[in-house]
Amino acid sequence: MAAFDLEEQEQISQIKGWWEQFGTLVTGAAVAAALASVGWQGWQWYQGKQTAEASALYAVLQKAASEKNTQKSREAAGALIEKYNGTAYADMAALLSAKVQAEAGDLKNARVPLAWAATKASDPALRELARLRLATVMFDDKAYDEALAQLQAPTDESLVARFADLKGDILLAQGKREEARAAYKAVVTALETTTKSESAALREIAQAKLDAVGGAQ
Structure with a gap:
């Protein structure tokens, strides 16, 4: 066994004392870091697997859609x-x-x-578009x-005019000409x-509808 002078022995004693006090904590931190790294890699692998599987299934949907099945x-x-x-493929599907x-x-x-996409799609803009299409179907x-309930003001500025145009059509179908006129006027103004x-083109169509219900008053 190598001989140590008094200063070296004192340093060794200090190191031993520090390790006895903090060794478990250091070991635990190292293990936690290793597990976190493995966990992150596992999560990345899982995400990649999910995306690949979703992509393949979306291709099946596209084929069925092209065949009108x-x-x-x-x-x-x-x-x-x-x-x-949790993938964009579900939203598009x-x-x-x-x-x-x-x-x-x-x-x-x-x-x-x-109805699912209007409330649960991962993309906020797509949720707005789904609301518009759901209102159209209704x-x-x-x-x-029910359709009007879906047409509360959208946060996506690019859809404001389309929401208002459909709202006008629905109100007119309900016999509410004055409210329909206001909706069509909002479309023309927005565009x-x-x-x-x-x-x-949408502005011209809305203008024609506005003229048909009495024009801007």
Whole structure:
């Protein structure tokens, strides 16, 4: 055994004392750090696996949609929403499946994924779009009050005019011409200075509707 002078022995004693006091804490911290690293890597792997599986299932939905297969579309979208609702694929699946159902005239089944997306989609902008589409489906189903309930002012500025235009259509269907006129006027005003072709087209349509119900008064 190597011989130590008094100063070295004192240093060794201090180190031993420190280790006896804090060694367990240091070891625990090291273990915790190692576990955290492993946990993070595991979480990254899990997220990647979820995304890959969701992508594959969304491809199945796209194929079913292109074939206008309403049942397969519902099943694929339902699986995405149930198992992968934390991914963007679930959000997109809800809108796509609803589109397939609505185009087939199945308004009841079109409502289901839109109702989910309107409240639970991960993307706030997509939630607003889902509300608009859900209101459209309800309007087509003559559920006017339910449709209007979905059309509370959106936070997405790009959808304000579209919300107001649909609101005008619903109010007019209910025989509320004055309120419908106000809604159409809001569309025209909101898009007054737009240069986008799509928005300009909506403004012209809203202006025609406004003129049909008596014009701006």
